[in-house]
C-alpha cells in the first residue's frame with residue numbers, strides 16, 4: 239500500500255489554488271467533496287512563491303492550504319516545487335539556466351529549464367526540499383512526496399561539460415580505455431587530455447536530434463544526462479528523508495520518454511508514478527504496454543497514475559475530448575495494470591497561460607453541472623466503494639517482454655541500417671500480438687530475473703550488455719522459450735560491434751549466423767513463407783523494414799524468405815538449447831504472423847488466454863490474497879461479450895455474478911472476482 243493513511247485507490251490530482259483568489263477555494267472544497275476527491279497534488283510550481291528571495295522563505299500560503307485541505311478531508315501529495323526555478327535566481331545566478339543542444343544559453347522562462355549540473359541550482363533545490371520536509375513531515379494531510387516535475391531535457395553547459403569529464407573518468411579510469419570504447423581512431427579523434435573532451439552538441443558531433451558522428455560519446459552523454467538529472471532527484475530525496483523517513487517519495491515519469499533510463503531511476507524511487515496522456519488515436523494496447531512498463535520498473539510493484547486529463551490536453555496538435563465513458567474506462571485500464579491511484583491534471587482549470595484549455599475536473603464554468611464533472615463524480619463514488627479491495631494486487635504474467643533504454647539510445651543513434659527502425663514500435667508489435675489474444679505479458683528490464691517467466695521476448699536486442707547473453711543461455715537451458723529478432727546481438731554496451739558474426743554473443747543460443755542486413759525502402763516488402771509443419775500458419779506473410787540474411791548453424795529453419803535474391807534463406811529459426819528453445823525472427827513481420835507465432839509458442843508452454851473475446855475487449859488479471867480479479871474493458875462504443883469460462887465470478891463494482899458469457903457494455907468495465 240502506498241500509504242496506510244488512505245487505504246483505497248487515491249482520487250484527485252494537481253491542484254494550483256495559488257492561481258486564483260480565496261473565495262474560489264471554498265468552492266473548490268465543496269466540489270472536491272461532491273466528486274469524492276481525496277488527494278490533491280500541490281506546490282508543483284510554487285518555488286517562486288515560497289522563496290521570494292535568496293534568504294527568504296514564506297510558507298504561510300502553503301501552511302494554510304495544507305490545513306484547509308486536511309480539514310476538508312483531502313490528503314496531500316506534496317511537491318517540492320523545483321520543476322521551475324524562480325526568476326530572481328536566474329537573474330542572480332545565470333548558471334542555473336540551461337544551454338541547449340545548439341549551444342544557445344537559455345534565459346529565464348518556461349519550466350524544466352534548470353541546469354542539472356549547476357551547483358547553485360542543486361543547493362537551492364535540495365535546501366527547499368529539506369525545508370518542506372522539516373516543516374510538513376508530521377502534517378496529518380501528507381501522504382506522499384512528489385519531487386520536481388517530469389524530469390527531462392538535456393543540458394550542454396560548461397558545468398555539465400566539466401561534470402561529464404568527471405563522470406567519464408569514473409566510468410573508464412583512463413583515457414586509453416575511453417579512446418578504445420569510443421573507437422576514437424576513427425576520424426582522428428584520439429584524446430590525450432580529459433579537457434579535450436567536449437559535450438556532443440550540435441556544435442560538435444550531433445545534428446537533427448539523434449544523428450551523431452560518434453555513437454560512443456553520444457550514448458555516454460545520454461547515460462550521463464539521465465544520471466545527472468537522477469542526482470538532482472536523489473539530492474532532494476535525501477534532503478526529504480533526513481526529516482521524513484516514512485512517507486513515500488516519487489517523481490512523475492512519462493512512460494516511454496526517451497531521454498531518461500527509468501530502470502535506473504526506479505532503483506531510487508519509493509514508488510513509481512507516471513503521467514498518461516494518450517490521444518484519441520493512440521492504440522489502447524500501446525497505453526496498456528506503457529502501464530505495464532511502469533509496473534515493471536519496480537518488478538511488479540503497484541504504481542501511481544499521477545496525471546491524466548479528465549477530458550482533453552492542450553499541447554497536442556488536436557486536443558480531442560475523451561468521449562463519454564472513456565475517462566472512467568482508461569482510469570480502470572490503469573488500475574487493471576497496476577495503478578493504485580487515479581489522479582488528474584488538473585482539478586481546476588487555470589484562467590491564463592498555456593494550460594488554460596487543458597481539461598480539468600472543475601471547468602471554467604465553475605460549477606458541477608458539466609459532463610466532465612458528472613463523470614468524475616461518478617468515478618469518485620465507485621472508487622470509494624471499492625475501498626482497499628484491489629490495492630497491492632499483482633500481475634501473474636508468464637511472459638516477459640524486454641525493453642531497455644540504453645538499447646533504445648543505441649538504436650536511435652545508429653547511423654544505418656534504416657531510419658525507419660523504431661524500437662518502441664517493434665516492441666509494441668510483439669506486445670500487441672499477445673494483447674489481441676488476451677494473453678498477459680510483463681514489460682521487464684534486462685536486469686530482471688528471467689526464471690519466473692516461461693517465455694521471454696527481446697525484440698531488436700541490438701545492444702547486448704555484459705552478462706545478458708549468459709542469462710539468456712541459462713534461461714533457455716532450463717527450459718525457457720526465448721524470442722529475439724533481426725538486428726540483435728550486434729554491439730556491446732559501448733556500441734562497439736561484437737566481431738566474428740552477428741548476432742554476436744547471442745549466436746550460440748540462437749544457433750544462427752546473420753551475414754548481412756538488408757534495409758527495405760518504404761513500400762517495399764518481402765515474404766515469410768512458413769514451412770508445412772506449421773498447420774494453420776502454413777502460408778506466407780508480409781514483412782518489411784529490415785531483413786537479416788541468416789544461415790542456420792544448428793537451428794531448425796521454420797520459414798524462408800519468399801522473394802528477392804535471398805529467397806529461400808531462413809526468415810524464422812528455432813534452436814533447441816538445453817531444455818528450451820530460442821527463436822530468431824529475421825525480419826519485421828505483420829500482425830497476423832506474430833499472433834500466429836506467439837499463440838503457438840504459448841500453447842506449447844501451456845499459457846492460456848485469459849478469455850476468448852473479440853477485438854475491442856481488453857482483459858487483464860490482478861491477483862491478491864488468493865483472489866483473481868479479471869478486468870474486462872470494452873474499448874468499443876457498442877456492447878461486446880467475452881467467454882470467461884464456467885466458474886462463477888462476481889463483478890466487484892455491481893455485485894452481479896457472471897459465468898460463461900459476460901456481456902460488457904460499450905466503454906464499460908467489469909471487474910470479476912473469482913471469490914464470490
Ligand code: GLA
Nearest residue numbers: 387388513515545551583596
Ligand atoms: C504534464 C505536467 C503538468 C501539465 C500536464 C499537461 O504532465 O506534469 O504540469 O503540464 O503535462 O498535460
